Amino acid sequence: MRILRNHKKNDWQKIFLIFFAAGILFAFGVNIVAASTSDKNSNTAVSVLLPKIQVVKGVVKKGNTASSLLKKYLPLKTIYEISRSSSDIFSLKCIRSGQPYKIILYEDHLVGFEYEINKKDRLVVQKEKDIFSINRVPIKYDVDLEVVSSIITSSLSEAVRKSGERNELAQKLSDIFAWDIDFIRDIQPGDRFKVLVEKKYRDGKLSGYGKIQAAFFTNNGTLFKAFLHKGINGVSKYYDANGKSLQKAFLKAPLVFSRISSKFTKRRRHPIFKEYRPHPGVDYAAPKGTPIKTVGDGVITEIGYNKGMGNYINIRHYNEYTTGYNHMSKFARGMKKNKKVLQGDVIGYVGQTGYATGPHLDFRMAKNGKLVDPLKNRPPLANPIKPDEMEAFIARTIELSTRILTARKPDVDNEKSS
Numbered sequence: 001m002r003i004l005r006n007h008k009k010n011d012w013q014k015i016f017l018i019f020f021a022a023g024i025l026f027a028f029g030v031n032i033v034a035a036s037t038s039d040k041n042s043n044t045a046v047s048v049l050l051p052k053i054q055v056v057k058g059v060v061k062k063g064n065t066a067s068s069l070l071k072k073y074l075p076l077k078t079i080y081e082i083s084r085s086s087s088d089i090f091s092l093k094c095i096r097s098g099q100p101y102k103i104i105l106y107e108d109h110l111v112g113f114e115y116e117i118n119k120k121d122r123l124v125v126q127k128e129k130d131i132f133s134i135n136r137v138p139i140k141y142d143v144d145l146e147v148v149s150s151i152i153t154s155s156l157s158e159a160v161r162k163s164g165e166r167n168e169l170a171q172k173l174s175d176i177f178a179w180d181i182d183f184i185r186d187i188q189p190g191d192r193f194k195v196l197v198e199k200k201y202r203d204g205k206l207s208g209y210g211k212i213q214a215a216f217f218t219n220n221g222t223l224f225k226a227f228l229h230k231g232i233n234g235v236s237k238y239y240d241a242n243g244k245s246l247q248k249a250f251l252k253a254p255l256v257f258s259r260i261s262s263k264f265t266k267r268r269r270h271p272i273f274k275e276y277r278p279h280p281g282v283d284y285a286a287p288k289g290t291p292i293k294t295v296g297d298g299v300i301t302e303i304g305y306n307k308g309m310g311n312y313i314n315i316r317h318y319n320e321y322t323t324g325y326n327h328m329s330k331f332a333r334g335m336k337k338n339k340k341v342l343q344g345d346v347i348g349y350v351g352q353t354g355y356a357t358g359p360h361l362d363f364r365m366a367k368n369g370k371l372v373d374p375l376k377n378r379p380p381l382a383n384p385i386k387p388d389e390m391e392a393f394i395a396r397t398i399e400l401s402t403r404i405l406t407a408r409k410p411d412v413d414n415e416k417s418s
């Protein structure tokens with residue numbers, strides 16, 4: 001026996017087509033028995049598609065192995081050979097319970113075996129004469145571009161569910177606006193969204209989502225727009241209607257905090273020294289141990305301890321900004337001077353070292369060496385749409401906006417009154 005891998009032809013489908021054609025001719029004279037039976041115990045369904053060709057469909061159960069699925073049809077020796085040959089495409093040892101499979105039989109002999117590796121690919125084993133070919137084949141989906149809209153009463157995920165969609169869509173939507181909207185703290189009842197999203201279907205059933213092409217999100221009366229644009233370099237990113245990147249150089253906040261206990265002021269009564277001093281930063285109250293993230297890419301310029309700030313880290317970013325993180329209980333593992341950090345990396349944990357009345361992060365930001373209010377400085381990434389791509393981008397924003405605004409169903413604006 002020979003085993004072929006990455007064999008291009010889909011042989012059993014050819015066999016199927018031949019028999020299908022033969023069946024049509026045959027049907028003029030004789031009735032074809034086309035039956036479907038279901039075996040409740042084995043969770044498999046056997047469809048007699050045409051005389052002599054059967055497809056056994058099933059779902060891998062706990063404890064199933066490739067051998068246990070195939071031994072009824074193939075000698076163990078052959079199963080091992082297939083298994084060995086397929087290992088660099090997909091190891092049959094890795095079949096997982098819950099995944100669908102198909103066994104294709106011709107005159108009760110196995111001519112094909114298919115297994116869904118994941119949502120993207122399936123393993124296709126085909127036998128023609130004594131040759132097995134083994135291929136990893138992309139699963140085909142029908143992709144529809146659809147408008148989804150809803151109004152928030154409590155949370156984004158609740159609103160997404162209400163529109164009949166899955167939570168995966170809420171995640172995709174919140175990722176797009178993550179630099180502008182805090183989807184836990186900023187969301188208000190009455191906030192609304194309309195998105196133009198690729199929905200992937202398989203056999204008529206929703207299987208998942210592709211990319212959101214455009215999204216409108218109204219938060220507390222402010223409309224945020226996002227358009228997906230693929231640059232000449234092939235990278236797709238989201239931009240606002242003016243072609244500015246939605247991705248900001250800095251995160252909205254360096255941590256998940258419970259409240260802002262002190263804002264940036266020129267004068268405030270110091271809680272320990274009981275005298276009026278400027279507070280050139282933002283204090284975020286949060287439980288001890290809460291992870292602190294660097295708000296942007298950069299390099300650690302200072303790390304250490306002093307009497308006032310306790311454990312602190314200063315980071316220089318690749319624009320004219322620096323940021324400082326004070327009163328930490330401890331630093332994250334591996335933090336040291338000159339270490340490069342990426343936006344969102346955990347650099348330390350909330351504490352109350354130095355002069356602090358409770359656990360909090362004292363966060364500071366300086367622009368060209370001068371302390372500024374972090375809540376008012378949100379520098380964008382320096383990569384807007386390139387001038388020579390602008391015309392095409394504007395045309396696309398108009399097309400996508402029109403699709404979103406003219407979508408008939410469901411209409412968010414009528415939802416309240418209905």
Ligand SMILES: [Zn+2]
Nearest residue numbers: 281282283362
């Ligand atoms: Zn402070």
